[in-house]
Amino acid sequence: MKEIEKMGYLDEKGIPFSRADEKSDKKATREKKLKINKRACTKCMICYALCPEGAIEIKGGYPDIDYKKCNACFICLRECPDAAIEEISD
């Protein structure tokens, strides 16, 4: 409990707004882990375009999963035309 006279005025911090923090450590919660098999991958980029969280990045020409953003919705596994994505043990 706080008396109103003792509460200070916070200037800009008292305005409700939020910023994007690129260095945030927040991890997405996921129950399973997926992996892209580069030998089977034909670089069609369907998984890259359709990932809802944007967890697939391009590294060295091949798609690569960022495990901090992936929440294992399995859309990429379903949509890959070459069956190049598989579930692995965590």
Next chain:
Amino acid sequence: MIKGDLLSGSEAAVLAAQLSSVRCTPMYPMIPQDDIVKKLSDLYSSQSDGKKTIEFFTLESPVAALSASIASEATGTRTFTVSTGPGLESMKELMYVASGMRLPLVMVNVSRSLSPTNIWNEHTDILSCRDTGWLILITSNNQELLDTRIQAYKIQENKKVLLPVLVNMDAFLQSHTRENVFVPSERSISKFLPELNLPVGLNTSKPVSLNPPVKEEYMEFKAQQHIAMKNAEKIIRNVDDIWNKKFHRKYGLIERFHMEDAKYVIVVAGSAAEIAKTAVQELRAQNEKVGLLRPRVIRPWPKNDIREALKNVKKVAVVDQDIMPGTGGILYQEIKASISSEIFCSNFIAGLGGKKILKEDFLNIYERLKKSEKEEEVWL
């Protein structure tokens, strides 16, 4: 003596907007504020295509006009919009949002009655917005309207306030009536009012998300808004002093007229106060100890000023141009809560739906107040 211009309330509002470099004006015309909209539209079309200083456009409903003003102010452009009676009531949903987002936006309200259907003057619409978190000022003549509207920017753009302001004028009695108004020069206003500099806004070089959903920290944001409204009282006094030094006109949070040794006081807001002043002068000429108190700032409510002014008074008559069905006048409840319960305070309801209030009405109110033994609610 320098002669001023003959300006109606609508013309004064538009002129004040031009002087304070307002750049965007989303509007929805509705009687009686459509005069302001017409004049802005004429101004916009008279400007040549490359040199438009005011961006004027109309929208499809009053709520849309406020929605556009909120977003436009958030991008860092000084914005101006108008409202009236039923339109103000439908805008109320977004008024809470504008205040919660802490946007310095000025809205001029031309007070109009709500129900039954009527287009004339009444104060219920503006007084029902007391809880929205907007600063509310009720003016009584066109000179005060011009001055208050320009002062409003200086008050709200102060970093300790950052709250929207509602400036009120009476329908037809002020908005369509010409009075003598001294207009300050553009150069003196540009010195008084610097460029708008929002701490947080829609800017592609510093992207932020405005008005996000909040859960745990909700009470803290509300406390900050509350403190900002309390800060506003001091800032209003400071700005008033600066204005007085530059332009020799002082208003204050309340106006006192012949209050030095008054035993009977009439309290009234809005343009009816001008008529009440003539009645008070007549009564003083007959050596009656009567005075007038006009609350100018409704939010933040100047409780200490009113308590101080009515300290040694015997009887008070609060004249309300509004009604809370089942309870009484709105100003009466607020005044009664601010003064000692030993002071005799009667309520007079007048002028609803635009019914004329004349000097004789105030003389009758005074007679009734002097004679009555107990506090009563009287309808004129």
Next chain:
Amino acid sequence: MTVNEPIESLNDLPKKDFLLGRAEACRGCGALIGLKLALKIMEKNTIVVSSFGCMTLLATYPQTVLKVPFIHVPSNPVAAASGIYHSLRSAGKEDINVLCYIGDGATYDSGLESLSAAAVRKDNLMYICYNNQSYTGSYTSSATPYGAKTATSPKGYQYFRKSLAKIMASHNLHYVATASVAYPMDFVRKLQKALSFPGVKFIDLLTPCPVGWGFDPSNTIEVARMAVQTGAWPLYEIENKKFSLTVAPTRLEPVERYFIMQKRFSSLNKNEKERIQEHIEKEWKCLLRKKYWEVSEY
């Protein structure tokens, strides 16, 4: 600036992302895919406007996932977007785009008056309606198809929805289209074409909702594809009053294949399904002959 070079394949998609990821949305949310692709094309100089709906949760406090400015306006969001457009014009910053990414509840129902008025005023807005055919997955809206089960229609919705793309086409807009998240190249091409025109541009994007429609999150794209293949959600564009189907399967799949994928259609009986199949076939014949105004969509 928006990406103007023609995008021939998914390999040509711009690599920069304007969503940080880890959004507070459901797993497999279709609406996030739409926003990700739209921001890749519109890039940094964009202001996003949204209303009450699923995408409100993107900008939580204190962290948000959007790297572009975003404002959430509860009521009449298109009027707010018009306000932003006019204030940017008065400040001389006309190169900044305004994107309205608003759900079907606030488009088909409560925001329709603002959208219609903005279309007549010709304000420069890009309007994408992410259509999950309900209010945040749970309640019926004017975009809910016949027979869908929701909390406010437990025995199946008894009315046929309206097609907003056709209504907006009668406002003399330069560009109106429907799209689906299962066809990302089609959506991206439509977006680029739309951005080359002035005035209000309208795209109705079908974004399946795993929670509301009742299917496993991994099937989001499959459901969106089946909606197009069965004719339940035809993909077309109306450019300067010229109508054309952009994805036309040579033979429509039976609509039963679309119904069995989702739990929300479990209350439809055999007669109703046949009625819907006939309706879709009749509509498809008219669309093939470019007479889009003669039949209502399913």
